[in-house]
Amino acid sequence: xxxxxxxxxxxxxxxxxxxxxxxxxxxxxxxxxxxxxxxxxxxxxxxxxxxxxxxxxxxxxxxxxxxxxxxxxxxxxxxxxxxxxxxxxxxxxxxxxxxxxxxxxxxxxxxxxxxxxxxxxxxxxxxxxxxxxxxxxxxxxxxxxxxxxxxxxxxxxxxxxxxxxxxxxxxxxxxxxxxxxxxxxxxxxxxxxxxxxxxxxxxxxxxxxxxxxxxxxxxxxxxxxxxxxxxxxxxxxxxxxxxxxxxxxxxxxxxxxxxxxxxxxxxxxxxxxxxxxxxxxxxxxxxxxxxxxxxxxxxxxxxxxxxxxxxxxxxxxxxxxxxxxxxxxxxxxxxxxxxxxxxx
Amino acid sequence: xxxxxxxxxxxxxxxxxxxxxxxxxxxxxxxxxxxxxxxxxxxxxxxxxxxxxxxxxxxxxxxxxxxxxxxxxxxxxxxxxxxxxxxxxxxxxxxxxxxxxxxxxxxxxxxxxxxxxxxxxxxxxxxxxxxxxxxxxxxxxxxxxxxxxxxxxxxxxxxxxxxxxxxxxxxxxxxxxxxxxxxxxxxxxxxxxxxxxxxxxxxxxxxxxxxxxxxxxxxxxxxxxxxxxxxxxxxxxxxxxxxxxxxxxxxxxxxxxxxxxxxxxxxxxxxxxxxxxxxxxxxxxxxxxxxxxxxxxxxxxxxxxxxxxxxxxxxxxxxxxxxxxxxxxxxxxxxxxxxxxxxxxxxxxxxxxxxxxxxxxxxxxxxxxxxxxxxxxxxxxxxxxxxxxxxxxxxxxxxxx
Amino acid sequence: xxxxxxxxxxxxxxxxxxxxxxxxxxxxxxxxxxxxxxxxxxxxxxxxxxxxxxxxxxxxxxxxxxxxxxxxxxxxxxxxxxxx
Numbered sequence: 050x051x052x053x054x055x056x057x058x059x060x061x062x063x064x065x066x067x068x069x070x071x072x073x074x075x076x077x078x079x080x081x082x083x084x085x086x087x088x089x090x091x092x093x094x095x096x097x098x099x100x101x102x103x104x105x106x107x108x109x110x111x112x113x114x115x116x117x118x119x120x121x122x123x124x125x126x127x128x129x130x131x132x133x134x135x136x137x138x139x140x141x142x143x144x145x146x147x148x149x150x151x152x153x154x155x156x157x158x159x160x161x162x163x164x165x166x167x168x169x170x171x172x173x174x175x176x177x178x179x180x181x182x183x184x185x186x187x188x189x190x191x192x193x194x195x196x197x198x199x200x201x202x203x204x205x206x207x208x209x210x211x212x213x214x215x216x217x218x219x220x221x222x223x224x225x226x227x228x229x230x231x232x233x234x235x236x237x238x239x240x241x242x243x244x245x246x247x248x249x250x251x252x253x254x255x256x257x258x259x260x261x262x263x264x265x266x267x268x269x270x271x272x273x274x275x276x277x278x279x280x281x282x283x284x285x286x287x288x289x290x291x292x293x294x295x296x297x298x299x300x301x302x303x304x305x306x307x308x309x310x311x312x313x314x315x316x317x318x319x320x321x322x323x324x325x326x327x328x329x330x331x332x333x334x335x336x337x338x339x340x341x342x343x344x345x346x347x348x349x350x351x352x353x354x355x356x357x358x359x360x361x362x363x364x365x366x367x368x369x370x371x372x373x374x375x376x377x378x379x380x381x382x383x384x385x386x387x388x389x390x391x392x393x
Numbered sequence: 394x395x396x397x398x399x400x401x402x403x404x405x406x407x408x409x410x411x412x413x414x415x416x417x418x419x420x421x422x423x424x425x426x427x428x429x430x431x432x433x434x435x436x437x438x439x440x441x442x443x444x445x446x447x448x449x450x451x452x453x454x455x456x457x458x459x460x461x462x463x464x465x466x467x468x469x470x471x472x473x474x475x476x477x478x479x480x481x482x483x484x485x486x487x488x489x490x491x492x493x494x495x496x497x498x499x500x501x502x503x504x505x506x507x508x509x510x511x512x513x514x515x516x517x518x519x520x521x522x523x524x525x526x527x528x529x530x531x532x533x534x535x536x537x538x539x540x541x542x543x544x545x546x547x548x549x550x551x552x553x554x555x556x557x558x559x560x561x562x563x564x565x566x567x568x569x570x571x572x573x574x575x576x577x578x579x580x581x582x583x584x585x586x587x588x589x590x591x592x593x594x595x596x597x598x599x600x601x602x603x604x605x606x607x608x609x610x611x612x613x614x615x616x617x618x619x620x621x622x623x624x625x626x627x628x629x630x631x632x633x634x635x636x637x638x639x640x641x642x643x644x645x646x647x648x649x650x651x652x653x654x655x656x657x658x659x660x661x662x663x664x665x666x667x668x669x670x671x672x673x674x675x676x677x678x679x680x681x682x683x684x685x686x687x688x689x690x691x692x693x694x695x696x697x698x699x700x701x702x703x704x705x706x707x708x709x710x711x712x713x714x715x716x717x718x719x720x721x722x723x724x725x726x727x728x729x730x731x732x733x734x735x736x737x738x739x740x741x742x743x744x745x746x747x748x749x750x751x752x753x754x755x756x757x758x759x760x761x762x763x764x765x766x767x768x769x770x771x772x773x774x775x776x777x778x779x780x781x782x783x784x785x786x787x788x789x790x791x792x793x794x
Numbered sequence: 795x796x797x798x799x800x801x802x803x804x805x806x807x808x809x810x811x812x813x814x815x816x817x818x819x820x821x822x823x824x825x826x827x828x829x830x831x832x833x834x835x836x837x838x839x840x841x842x843x844x845x846x847x848x849x850x851x852x853x854x855x856x857x858x859x860x861x862x863x864x865x866x867x868x869x870x871x872x873x874x875x876x877x878x
Contacts, residue, residue: 165510165588182592183654187552192782195651204649208531208550247518288539288548
């Protein structure tokens with residue numbers, strides 16, 4: 050089960066390209082954007098790794114955008130860019146064969162909590178704005194992206210917080226393998242809001258980040274002419290809550306075996322947080338380790354997608370890296386593990 | 394390609410907890426509708442829902458500590474525990490990595506998020522509880538199932554709104570077909586919450602006391618809750634361990650309206666039925682019964698009935714909506730539909746659409762199995778799930794051959 | 795400005811905001827659904843904002859009638875007792 054990455058749409062505090070993303074992650078220092086004027090509510094910090102200057106009206110037009118939440122708007126923009134970058138134009142012949150699979154944590158926590166708050170603070174609890182009701186469902190971003198670009202194929206939202214992108218990638222590979230679709234926009238989105246900022250602060254996961262990263266994944270078929278930026282060879286997942294079991298290493302071994310890649314050939318690993326010797330029991334210490342979180346904060350369901358962006362940036366800048374396999378890995382607080390094998 | 398069968402059922406619903414009670418509830422047309430108790434609904438003109446007041450997670454769960462999980466995760470885990478027991482699965486499995494969980498949901502840990510909202514209203518963001526924040530992510534629904542049953546395989550939560558259980562069943566089916574797992578626990582869970590009640594009321598889509606799908610005078614949904622779980626396994630695995638087989642999963646289809654976030658789309662719903670039937674290798678005339686999405690809103694039932702006619706032509710089989718009994722259990726809804734469908738196949742009956750009084754002249758081709766369960770031979774049955782976001786998902790089950 | 799002009803201007807502003815238009819784009823008799831891609835959610839929100847602003851209660855059944863700015867004005871006038 051494999052898929053070809055033929056396009057990307059990446060927005061993060063570091064900028065709007067994988068090369069800027071790579072540069073920020075390489076520098077390692079948190080990318081701080083002044084967020085003081087964004088909300089009426091107080092924020093835990095004056096600066097945060099949030100996306101600067103995102104103007105939804107400029108990017109998506111006035112119509113249909115004023116009631117979108119930021120996560121949905123970011124996802125829509127990222128999806129559009131991935132389609133354009135991959136040279137795929139949805140039309141009446143192909144739109145039922147193109148879909149969307151996005152990772153999430155809780156959807157837009159702000160949309161849900163704002164809507165819920167209205168039921169507590171209005172004169173009557175039902176005096177909520179119905180136009181905002183769809184924003185409270187966690188598949189809002191994928192549904193709106195499908196509407197905007199006319200994509201009638203498999204449309205799914207996969208929850209997994211820090212692992213959500215890897216789960217989405219696995220879900221997508223299955224849909225491609227089964228022949229349900231020919232192309233999928235696969236990614237994750239997280240918005241920076243007082244809700245996420247305080248949630249990260251209060252649970253010790255901070256600072257909260259903000260990003261949307263979506264990739265166009267194509268089914269490897271003989272007719273496909275676009276040159277892929279990378280190939281996703283396999284994704285393995287599992288649930289290993291016992292600390293005594295090294296679930297992630299086992300998961301990585303399974304992913305490598307499925308991809309028919311020898312552990313010694315792994316050239317790089319990317320994740321949210323990695324140490325210099327992370328996974329050294331499986332993967333050579335010499336393999337590069339890339340961590341997106343120090344620069345971009347806690348980006349939850351986009352973490353894995355940003356890790357893929359970093360690897361794509363490396364493949365693009367370094368001819369020696371081409372053709373060499375790399376890993377994207379993750380582990381959640383509850384003990385879930387996931388690993389993907391890619392090759393640029 | 395492996396064949397996939399249903400060997401265990403775990404309903405935690407307002408008409409019965411556990412497969413025996415639930416079956417009796419379906420057969421007798423029991424209703425879960427009652428005044429809301431899980432939040433203060435006094436300010437709402439309509440204040441009934443299909444809750445599960447008898448749910449005692451501590452009585453059903455063996456491994457999870459109830460205080461560590463939100464209500465929806467507890468519904469999911471309790472349903473999974475019941476399904477595993479019903480399937481006679483020996484746990485932990487010989488190879489736990491070959492057993493996984495897929496759970497669908499609309500609003501995830503909605504009651505946890507509402508607790509956070511109440512804290513925020515009372516004292517501002519910094520007073521939100523860290524423990525509640527840790528419980529809020531939707532992924533914890535499937536993790537609760539995996540932790541409760543000691544499963545080490547894939548554990549994933551699909552948040553595709555009100556068809557999410559069908560997404561879960563479909564994905565689990567694919568993993569089993571492809572030999573990536575031996576057993577998967579699939580289903581869905583959601584909890585009654587204030588914001589959904591308010592939203593549906595505001596849309597004019599919430600009825601007062603009785604949900605009456607396909608009735609001329611239908612006036613909307615009742616919100617509902619619960620957990621639905623099915624144990625799915627490969628046919629070889631089930632036969633090797635001598636498991637009782639309820640039914641076979643024949644296939645499924647998913648597509649997207651790409652039209653409107655809330656309003657269903659007839660053409661797209663019909664296309665999804667065709668996808669599911671093609672995937673399952675069945676024709677419309679093979680299908681003996683449809684468990685509909687049937688929310689009981691004027692718009693949904695009209696759209697769905699028209700889509701059914703477009704696909705089935707003059708041979709529309711009997712259909713029913715168990716939402717008339719359970720209320721709209723959101724992400725669990727198509728899971729309950731799958732359980733009801735499976736039971737209908739196994740025991741030879743069609744679950745009724747209760748509260749039905751007056752035929753709708755606009756739906757003349759619909760036989761809603763009014764008010765009373767009906768004996769019938771069900772060889773193949775279709776289970777519809779539609780959702781906000783245009784996320785349609787339809788599963789098809791058949792008697793084991 | 796007459797009461798009617800004042801009310802029409804206020805209603806135009808509400809309608810424009812919910813339908814994501816500039817007030818001057820909202821013609822008096824243009825059909826919200828046909829001309830401005832309104833849906834039932836937006837129609838209900840228009841109703842809700844009117845109820846809030848003028849402290850009137852308008853049954854949702856009236857929504858079927860409220861398909862243009864002029865029609866909205868007539869319905870609101872009836873329920874708010876305006877003598878426009």
